[in-house]
Amino acid sequence: MLKTIVNALAAGIAAVFSGMAAVTKWGFQMARGIVRLPFDLLGGGQPxxxxxxxxxxxxxxxDEFLEARKRSAAVHTLDREGIDTVIQYCNTHRxxxxRFVLPKTLDRDVLVALRTMDDAALRALATSxxxxxxxxxxxxxxxxxxVPSLAKVKPQSLPKAPAGMTEHxxxxxxxxxxxxKAHEYEPFAIRKR
Structure with missing residues (x-):
């Protein structure tokens, strides 16, 4: 019994303090509103x-994302050495x-070799x-x-002109x-294993 009285008393004290807190908060808001009222009427309030x-x-x-994707893709296709072009050509359908346009920057031997290689050689080149x-x-x-080996031949110097010739x-x-010398060009040789 004493326990129930103590619990009821504690609950009553808690309710009083809770009510006092609510009244204090309400009173503070009311006082604040009264003080701010003249300033709000004169236009001093915040808009x-x-x-x-x-x-x-x-x-x-x-649009910005797609543009950034195009720019980043363009960076990967800077084809200074022709590697991407060779891979594209090898992966193109027979x-x-x-109709595939090979750039003139590639060596003539490379262009001839690419145009004359069969599908197996092109596939081997593309996958290497x-x-x-x-x-x-x-x-x-x-x-x-x-894939044929394109050995570069060092240009040989022309033999000396025979003695006793005029300038002409x-x-x-x-x-x-x-x-x-230009007609002595030998085509590349396909290396056999």
Whole structure:
């Protein structure tokens, strides 16, 4: 019984303090409103903020994202050495290859080799690593099975003109030697294993 009386007394004291807190808070708000009333009537109150409207729309964000994706994709296709072009050519369908435009920056031997290679050799070239493709383009030993090795031949100097020629004969001899040298071009040899 004593326990129930103590509990009821504690609950009553808690209710009184809770009510005092609510009355104190209400009284403080009332006093604050009374003090602010003249200032609000004279225009000293804070203006009501305008509703937030974002400056960026969803379509703008999407356009910006797509533009950034194009820029980043363009960075990956800087094809200074022609590696990406060679890979693209090798992966192009057989019927579309004649219409594929190979850049003039590639060496003539590389262009001839690409145009004359069969599908298996092109597939082997496309699936090899970037370093091996770079070696193929540079005409170095690349160790790709079935792909021809384009060994670069160092240009040989022309033999000296025979003695006892006039200036005119010497110039004509040099021109003729250069023309004959140009026709001595040997096509690349496919290395067999």
């Amino acid at each position: 009501i903020p305008a509703p937030y409207e974002p400056e960026v729309k969803q379509a703008d964000i999407l 019927e579309d290859r004649p 690593g970037v370093s091996k493709i770079r070696k193929f383009i540079d005409g170095r030993e690349h160790d790709i099975y079935g 004969e010497r110039i004509m001899w040099k021109v003729k030697a250069r023309l004959e």
